Amino acid sequence: MEAYLDNSATTRVFPEVAELMTKIMCDDYGNPSSLHMKGVQAEQYLRYARETLAGLLKAGEKEIIFTSGGTEADNLALMGAAFANHRKGNHVITTQVEHPAVLKTCEYLESVGYRVTYLPVNAWGQISLEDLERAMTPETILVSIMHTNNEIGALQPVAEAGALIKRINPQALFHVDGVQGFGKARIYPGKMNIDLLSVSGHKIHGPKGIGFLYMGEKVRIRPIIHGGGQQWNLRSGTDNVPGAAGMAKAAELLYQHYDEDRVRLYQCKRFFMDGVRKIEGVRINGLLPGEADGNGTAPHIVSVSVPGVRSEVLLHALEEKGIYVSAGSACAARKPQPSATLKAIGVEQALLGSTIRFSFSVYTTVEELDYTLRIMYDKIPMLRKYTRR
């Protein structure tokens, strides 16, 4: 049996998406910028992608900018907003638990003269609105808060933060990193006061190499990639037609069964957490106090600390049985330093190197999770015997 439980790293592409993309790549391969028929044909796909994604966000077509992925969308949002507004102020607010695509871009902004405030989080990974309110100044031009944390699945109070930001300083832009949230939650930028929203294609059963930035129509940012002037000059470069159409198709399919899938995912999560709790000494990170069923956090992420077993070893032991998981988060797993998020929520030093992330998708079944649990029951006591003495 195989159980792919690393869906926060990347997901399997829906067959319908692959089919559509193959057709575009092999038959309708034109460049939307070309004036001839092939170009017009390709433009239709791009239009389909924009309309579909805009529809899911209840936004306008012109508010969707395709990028090479979530990282570029985050970079474009942060740098684009900061550079366009440097006359209004130089203060940026974000959180300590953002993805490196945001954190490293903020560090870059600091290096060119911006001031950045990193909001702390509580033991379950959420910022406090009071902290946000205190951090806001008339100089604040941009606030960037992630929707769903990629390591522990914590959900930030995005809508409340949006309202607060616009109440205190209507000029400040609000960016939300929606890479882990889009497809798992309904996000409506208009209602939530979100000016900029980053989304990635391959986290929602679409292809890699594509993402998009939602940008409210009144928002002005500076491009970070210059060239042929595609996408209203905001993101030059030949349009990735198969990528954009594939991502839109994936999103469309995902939201078609949104409600059933969400219920099922939370059932899976509950089943899995109940099983994990039977292992001696384990801890599930980031759950809301008093909400043991996990409904207060993302439906698809469970972060588990297993004292006495190094995460890499457990990961490879599960891999031998066809179970694929992540140590910390995939982006950080190849670096030796422990995860900033786990540290920020106060996971003890000893457990930092013993934390595994399980992340589900619509393909995940209770059978797979049951299989995973049985393997864990079997392996963990054995592995605990062989730790360093």
Place this chain on the structure above:
Amino acid sequence: MFTAFLIKYAEIGIKGKNRYLFEDALVHQIKFALKKCEGKFLVHKAQGRIYVEAEGEFDFDETVGRLQHVFGISGICPVVYAEDECFEKLCETVVKYVGDVHPDRNKTFKVHARRARKDYPKESMEINADLGEALLKAYPEMRVDVHEPEILLNVEIREKIYIYSKIIPGPGGMPVGTGGKAMLLLSGGIDSPVAGYMIAKRGVKIDAVYFHAPPFTSERARQKVIDLARIVSRYTGPIYLHVINFTDIQLYIHEKCPHEELTIIMRRYMMRIAELLARETGCLGLITGESIGQVASQTMNSLIATNEVCELPVYRPLIGFDKQEIVEVSEKIGTFETSILPYEDCCTIFVAKHPVTKPNVNVIRRHEHNLDERIEELVRTAIETDELIIVE
């Protein structure tokens, strides 16, 4: 401009009646190295020399780079061929050659002519003098020094006339394959690839064995070792890499033996398995990257303990090297960057906080008896499930 290379070899020259064996091996290794090179090459022996001639277009830097990986080559001389038309023409060609190849001509020189074709109208000494004169006329800043010239201009009169003056250093050593074959214990660290390189340099063909311990070591650690073998194989030719699953043996030792002795006992089993593989594959020795005192298992006492389990000689070319010296070689041969990738290998993963540094062999032997029940079977299984990867 250059159309051929004259290959200089050092130690082969002093061999006796079996010299041709070494030369043939070198020709073979050169042909192999140039296979992946852009262009077509003719490699041949002539009058006790090896020539590499390019047939048509070729990439000079790439070709020299490849040749610098062939053990046995001490120098690579880029050669210009000139047609034998008349002596005046030859003078012009030589003057032009010096103009192109030696932009800084404020140097001393000597012309060294060789007349392999004895029907050439001038004698060697005459050629030396006349060509020297032509050069002095063309470049007054040059001076003659027949004892220690800065530029030694060789002119060989054959069917065509060969002109060369530059020697690009080669790696030295002896052609791989002339010295038998040995089994390298390859770990993924900095030392073992260097050890393999050094023994291969003496003409020894290399097979390698890697011990992996899933799930304690990852697929990426295994890939890293394959990558290292690939870099070393640029010098040694294809490497037969044996991947041995060591997990069960390691866990069994962990269970039955004192923890401080784990690394030593583990290494003893690695040596035993390596020797069994070596005997199966016709290897004449083992190679390790050990250096005295570098870690607990490499003290002289520990080496007694790991050495005594095998009968084949164990070659430890780094035994007197400091870490920094090893790093320098690994940087030179290009393995360093890969070696320092942070994946656990099976030597580090279970290591005790305070392993024994002066193991007593008798005590170790006694403790090894704790393993009597299952160890033979485990070793047999490990060898039977050997995964062979041909790396090139």
